[in-house]
Amino acid sequence: MVLVSGSGSNLQALMDAAADAAFGAEIVAVGADRDGIEGLARARRADLPAFVVKVTDHEGREAWDAALHARIAAHRPDLVVSAGFMKILGPRVLGAFPVVNTHPALLPAFPGAHAVRDALAYGVRVTGCTVHLVDAGVDTGPVIAQQAVAVRDGDDEASLHERIKTVERRLLVDVVGRMVRDGWSVTGRHVRLGGGRPAASGAPGGGR
Numbered sequence: 001m002v003l004v005s006g007s008g009s010n011l012q013a014l015m016d017a018a019a020d021a022a023f024g025a026e027i028v029a030v031g032a033d034r035d036g037i038e039g040l041a042r043a044r045r046a047d048l049p050a051f052v053v054k055v056t057d058h059e060g061r062e063a064w065d066a067a068l069h070a071r072i073a074a075h076r077p078d079l080v081v082s083a084g085f086m087k088i089l090g091p092r093v094l095g096a097f098p099v100v101n102t103h104p105a106l107l108p109a110f111p112g113a114h115a116v117r118d119a120l121a122y123g124v125r126v127t128g129c130t131v132h133l134v135d136a137g138v139d140t141g142p143v144i145a146q147q148a149v150a151v152r153d154g155d156d157e158a159s160l161h162e163r164i165k166t167v168e169r170r171l172l173v174d175v176v177g178r179m180v181r182d183g184w185s186v187t188g189r190h191v192r193l194g195g196g197r198p199a200a201s202g203a204p205g206g207g208r
Ligand SMILES: Nc1nc2c(c(=O)[nH]1)N[C@@H](CN(C=O)c1ccc(C(=O)N[C@@H](CCC(=O)O)C(=O)O)cc1)CN2
Pocket: 082, 084, 085, 086, 087, 088, 089, 090, 101, 102, 103, 104, 111, 112, 113, 134, 135, 136, 137, 138, 139, 140, 141
């Protein structure tokens, strides 16, 4: 299960990887919080089940969390991947499924919805991307993998973000593939890939 809110290039990378049986996973559905995005178009072109659960269609975040949980649960995913999904997930979803997120900065630096803009504004010379387990906080979950990307003179948000995405798509495919094939475990804030599926729970590292 992949959640998107935008162009879905990370989704496309996962779809391309999943076309090879050796990847060890299939994308069972794509969910979004808004209509009219390329990520949903990519899913529909590939005949993947796709759904939209909008916050504004529900009486508050708790109701949205419950509705999103129900739509995800219908597909019985082993893992949920947030790839450009721009809404903070609530306790119903996080308590039911392990969720992985990809973030365009080296967490804990520059959390939130505008990481690339914030890194440029700060003037860092190196940024990058982080794949992490998702918890109730905002980009505070245990880090699984990171990769650095140099900031170049003359970079703007678009050019830097595109360079980060080139790295991020490879990192996300590698991490998700290893998690679904080999499992993972979490000790405190430390994630180890391999060792088989974690015990059933939705908490980070809890698996299904
Ligand atoms: N419980 C969590 N949910 C999500 C996380 C997370 O770490 N914990 N990561 C995000 C993805 N993300 C950063 O990687 C992120 C996306 C959006 C926001 C944010 O502030 N969203 C606002 C609305 C923004 C909008 O609608 O444009 C909000 O949800 O109110 C912060 C971080 C995926 N979910």
